[in-house]
Amino acid sequence: MLGHKDSSFRSSSATPSPPSSSAPSPAPIRRRDPRYAAVRRKVCFDAPSRTADKGRSDGVEIGRDERTTGIAGEDIPKSALKKKQDYGITDIECEPWVQCDRCDAWQHQICSLFNERKNKAKQSEYICPTCLLDGIGNGEQLLSQTTVIGAKDLPTTRLSDHVEEWLAQHLNKERQERARSLGKSFDEVPGAEDLFVRVVSSVKKTVEVKQLFRKNFQEQDYSSEFPYKSKAILLFQKIEGADVCLFAMYVQEFGSECPQPNTRRVSISYIDSVKYFRPDIKAASGESLRTFVYHHVLLGYLSYCKMCGFTSCYIWVCPPLKRDDYILYCHPEIQKMPKLDKLRQWYHAMIHKAKEEKIVVGCSNLYDDFFLPTKECNAKITATRLPYFDNDYWPEEAEVILQKFENESTTNRQKSSTRRALKAAKRDTTQATPGDQNDVLLMHELGQLIRPVKENFIMIHLQHFCSQCCEPILSGKDRHPIDSEEHSFYMVEVGKVPSNTDDKDRTMASDIFETRMAFLNFCQANHYEFGTLRRAKHSSLMVLYLLHTSKCNVCSSTIEPAEGFHCQTCPAYNVCDSCHQKEGVAPHDHRLILRSTICRFLSQSRLMKQKLHLLNMAKKLNLMLQKIEESE
Template sequence: MPIDVLSSKVAAEPSQKEAELHKKNEMQLPNKDLRLVKIESNKEGNLQSSDPATATKSGKPKIKGVSLTELFTPEQIKEHIISLRQWVGQSKAKAEKNQAMERSMSENSCQLCAVEKLTFEPPPIYCTPCGARIKRNAMFYTVGTGDTRHYFCIPCYNEARGDTIEAEGSMFSKSRLEKKKNDEETEEWWVQCDKCEAWQHQICALFNGRRNDSEQAEYTCPNCYVEEVEKGERKPLPQSAVLGAKDLPRTILSDHIEQRLFRRLKHERQERARHLGKSIDEVPGAEALVVRVVSSVDKKLEVKQRFLEIFQEENYPTEFPYKSKVILLFQKIEGVEVCLFGMYVQEFGSECQFPNQRRVYLSYLDSVKYFRPEIKTVTGEALRTFVYHEILIGYLDYCKKRGFTSCYIWACPPLKGEDYILYCHPEIQKTPKSDKLREWYLSMLRKAAKESIVVGLTNLSDHFFVSTGECKAKGAAEDMINQLQQEEDGRKQQKKGKTKNTLTKRALKAAGHTDLGCNASKDALLMHKLGETISPMKEDFIMVHLQHACTHCCILMVSGNRWVCNQCKNFQLCDMCYEAEQRLENRDRHPVNSRDMHDLYPIEINDVPADTKDKDEIVESEFFDTRQAFLSLCQGNHYQYDTLRRAKHSSMMVLYHLHNPTAPAFVTTCNVCYHDIETGQGWRCEICPEFDVCNTCYQRDGGIDHQHKLTNKPSNADRDAQSQEARQIRVIQLRKMLDLLVHASQCRFPHCQYPNCRKVKGLFRHGIQCKTRVSGGCVLCKKMWYLLQLHARACKESECHVPRCRDLKEHLKRLQQQSESRRRAAVMEMMRQRAAELQAIDD
């Protein structure tokens, strides 16, 4: 057991504010030897009894569900401990090394996993100027804190001449920079049992450091808990004591995917049982699966200015509205709901302009290899693959029924050391190469095609850059590419000027460009370059047709008639192309260059909705707003998925965050000490709606010198603060808070009656005058800064009046651009390598 312990139980958990503000990459334990940090007071969702009779012998409040093991039976506890010591997810060598420590356990070892020191994976650090990842044990320079912290690799530092260095438009004196080595380690947090005083890792104990009162909560370790249950001194808590994945809001989409998944799993299990000659109860099946949409918000894709300049004569849209959604799959494994699979999708509906109208983009997909049972289906594929495929097919089916025409999928595996959604993957899980990943998607799409959910497959290159079938623009794209290629190949031999210009014009004319101006030239050259770039890996850019495409104009048909040829398998025309076809000479009609004419028959398109309106409500989640936001949450709090034990704890904490959307409530701020007041705690003036006093100040000052009577707020003990209603109330409170922020920023009435308007204005004034500020620990400044950040993430107004909104949006945009730039640079390098490999094969 660690020495010099000042209290009987501590939990090294980052502060609530740090988690909320995503300022986590730099968090370190203040005392590595003791591995101790005080539990921060959590202000949301605690189940606490106010009856003194329920107080524990330790004098600490009894909070239900501070450890998830309180919901376990003794048998589940024993199963959990056995699982901990198997080290699922680690390589065989590491697992055997940890298992060997069980034979030499000491008082300094965790009493659950039998290992003493375990360290987290260090969060990645990226150089601000160049975006390169700073390698482990490499030197670097840094300046600033939190969201305004910048990192500089040694090459960028040396390249910056003089005494200053630039980062994101700001200049920093080199003398201010701190030189560090990327070798810091963060040890896993510990927690001590209040009964036997044994120590365990918080992760092993499934301890939630955020579910505590302003005082430290009592914690009973699993071993003592089992003893108490077996003696009849206590009972396991009901499953409803801690909200899980099933308690997350259901949507039409999640129900559609989930119901299809369960139906298909039942059928697969029946087929497997029939194949083995057994009853369905004799073969294992996937149990306790939950699908939920945890984020569904409206966003806008802004078109970059350079792109607009090239296509300015085509009146190209400046922005495209879309809906961003996050879909997660949970499975209860050994009593704990584990997040196994997640995907980000972007839906560009019927209200969006071309070329994105009615298109869906599968943005990111990620999974961890803990699915149970680890068996194969009757067709030989892994059952987990079957499940993940069914989720995707269910989503495509839902999109098709809503009227979307196509889905884009880029089969691009993550780069080495990178994560898409879930932070830190198990060592036993291999990252597939592009060809394997592409085949994984195509296998799924072939299944969807059998159900007529998918009606066609192609790729971006063939669809947009190469004409196929009997397209009336046949040869135009090829001629353009050939001409431009000749120009490129012969550039060194040709004279500059006239010859070059002539070739460019011929290529443009071949492509159907009558305007041979500068912008048209840029347009064609850009498209050529784009086609040239993706050509070596064109098969990875999958385009899925959910509706039928016209063979001539390639438009995806959503209304009118589809004219089909019964003699040719994949020939179909839209109404416009059919009318054009009828005006042609017989020899030019379908089939071209044939003496025979094939009749075309109309099929009315009546199953595609007129619009793609989403019937589901908006689902907001600060942490899932972008994949980078979720990764930041996981990296800063060390919510890792590299072992099953960590995946259990990380998923438990993710569910806690989802059920407890953080919102500092101004209406529950003490007017004396300015600290937040627990829900259901404190005293309120019956006359003044903005005057609240916490219990501490009320008891210390004997009622406070206030002219009106203060009334004790209703106790929280009689209601379940973790209920779904309470979660919804907190979401509504957050929205009201953001509305209040916008109102107060524009309000010019000194005696405005809008609830809490004057209080927010006071915070605005405080922010201007305060000398302490956030960096100095000012509570009011932290509160205001947090709210401003929340507002900026959701704000869609270009001319917003909320203070610092524009600056914060620019900062958030820069962070996103940095992430995109890093990925783009790495992908371009990958493309270059792929092209070189293909060239070597050809040679």
């Protein structure tokens, strides 16, 4: 509800009206620290100030007796102080304000969805919602005609299109089932609308093998690094006219070109969400519709991975500690963080759906797949077979264990325990090298750590694995037992798995989304919180604005959304209007097009996809009707 025109603009980062009393030279209260507020006074201070020493520069002193606290020369009874604690910077008295240029009323910038970054020059006019409504009633055109660019206008990828289409199809099916169970028509039951899935970061990275692990296994041609593609995926929903980021996910994709043991493996590193999804109702299955949607975002992603030729997906189930954030900064107080067992159940419920959808062929855990010897598997039990993911549990623990081995001399190490470990691993105790000994002992100690909590390290199999060599079956025919009956097999034709896992999606670099910590730190530094719906709206607005803006490759100035020029061949090359107009200033080998043209093209292409989808549905319906008529 903002109007931007070329005019003078006034904003304030402090509370301008009404004036409030405060201690002189107040020190900032740290986030989440307890604070005390004086009843009927606009004064608050932190816990240490309540028992402050004399001579403090912020005006907080000990009162005339122990029952009072002195604030700027006034004694306030401690009984009149109310203890408060904010989850994030949510005190509305500390928020920045903006003044209407028509009625001079002050509004919170967050409530007004005001974009302070866009108004660096202080030359835009702000019109409050009341004046806008009055103007519309009088027939005035107060809002500018510029296109509002939101989540749906972000660039799409094959992955985002696949997940979004998957989600839409299953939501439509769920709504039909819910309507049928309630005895109502499709339109009579509420459904989830205005959902947009976007990949906001897709960059090539490398996880380097830690020093001691690399040193111990260098003779086995173990790779020193594993290349992968890191992706950040967001789910937005338009709520009350504003885009809100509801769900975020970071994944690691190790492709077909990556060395073993990471070849064709995927890791879901982090997921996070905030509880604002609409409508807040139960799905036909009995679970919340919110859970249904988040599960199907993951199912759509796993379906895409299977289609691209990935063979397995790894999930380390590890909920955040209380008050900690993984991706989104601050969560609603009413949103309960799941305990470990609940989160594990949540993932397994998703995996059960994936099996029903024929996406997943099996599910196990890291310990059973790589630590536990079986009669059928001929593969060697060794640390070099463990998938090596970035920021994972076992590589960190392995480095600690190997450091302990280095600190111990060979003579001090218990030979009997070494022999027992080698024998258990079916290694020749007489010809075992120091490297073999370290490998066996490392797997033994890692196994002791992982075995009690093995259910937290989920291995999802997207393709069948050979029971003999434990390698994925990528082509040909697969034979496996029926209902675990010994030596009873039936044949399964393995679908054609792509020889290359590259999905041809372009690289999408984003400074703020490069890692989950980069985004979290960015939100913390700018107070972009998701703890309340109004803050989530404003934070999402600012994130979308930054995703739509670019830096000029010539003068480094900020290019606003739908402004400037862009190279379709070089995705990272953008030029502002000023540099483009100056002859010879911005030479480039490829043709540059208007960024506004890209926005229009994206909108038109989405409409075209919708039309094609409707045409395909109509063709299928006509074919079905023809078959029915022929049968009659």
